[in-house]
Amino acid sequence: MYPHFQDTALENWHDFEVESRKEIVSLLRGIGAKKQLIRMLIQGENDVCVTSILDVDEASSTVILDTSVDPGQHKRILSSSRLSFETSLDKVRILFAADAVSTATYGGHPAYRIAIPASLIRLQRREYYRIATPVSNPVRVLLRLPDDLGGPTSFPLADISCGGIAILDNKMVLGEAVGREYHDCRLELPEIGMVSTDLQVRNSLDLTLLNNKTNRRLGCEFINISRGNLAAVQRYITRLERERNARIAGLS
Template identity: 65%
Template sequence: MQASMSELENWHDYEIASRREIIALLRQIGEKNQLIRMLVRGETDVCVTSILEVDPDTDSFILDRSVNRDQNERIIKAGRVNCETSLDKIRILFVADNLRETAYDGGNALRADIPPTLIRLQRREFYRMATPVTNPVRAMIPMPPELGGGTQAFPLADISCGGIALLDNKLQLNNTVGQTFTNCRIDLPEIGPITTSLQVRNSLDLTLLNNKTNRRLGCQFVDMGRASMAAVQRYITRLERERNARLAGLG
């Protein structure tokens, strides 16, 4: 999954700003030889690397360089790239800034500044929770003039901190990957409304037993504010509590 800058900004609630903790996490990533995806130009230019050393005295850490010389040049020219890895099943996102060549262990490597912050996301943050079927949560999406304008309501199939799955049974929405719907409103029961842009990440057409077509659109939250992100998390927590209560009752 690509760690875009908007993604990093959306996850302030999971931000680690303690320098001591950041250094400890970087060292653990290095000691456990965790692979790091360095997104040089997003998903079109990715370098897989690892942390070789963390040096608090120089406020920097050393990354293995790419085996591709041209890619190394692009990394250094960029100077600042997004990185993502995992540690003990926890997703870690950070920015490698001020990238430059450095000597290491008789060869060359990349040196970057220790990031002032990083994002640490527990696996549960990515859980997709199914939303109610009998009384569905709906996303109100503004429609283009050629489709009559106004807004249309689309029921949610599930929700996570990263986005939602919509059901577009009448095939009204543009399902092109990358298509973005702006100023969408979602009323979260007992939590309140949130406003966000939704970007289509995937589309799946299903043929039902009655031969009707049902379209499911996977959409990512874009440009969502911190308050709205916190509201989504509260709603997911509420859904988890309700599900656990049902399971306990069945047990």
């Protein structure tokens, strides 16, 4: 139902699903009122537009969104058959999707129109809050693989949370790794230090990039992580949030 989100295989989506139209409208209006930025995922993590909710019209069952300033991205948005949205409200992560988007105007300016979603996901538990790690200088984790898989190998991270990490297996060396555990993994967090933990692969998602190459994202859960190492992860997440908020403030 929510194919593009980072935690695609998060267990029991229905545990967090909101289907009450009144509650959905209230949440969307709250996001708009607080001018929360929304990540619109056009083709997964590889094509992302930052937008915001301009209006929620319950009578016409539509949501009006700000447009992309990139002409090429604007065309891809309008031709997309599936869009995913990710934002937060009062530190609660909100996910929803739309099957189509059309053009509209709002206050005399171009805008997008989508239908009010029939349901959305509200993740209230802190451990499910994930934040993307840097792309240009990626954080890496060292997995101690057996010799037949190349021995110790480092992999770039896609995101991190207090519950685990998502790694990118660009060369598909791990195969069907869901359920497998890796012990004594080393995670080097910039300006924080080394974190040691065991990892269990909980989900796997193959992504088609814009150049038509395939990448594999593996969602991994921390296993037997110490309090000290978990505190280091939390400090790093806080640092990433601070940097992201500073960038957003600079754009506003």
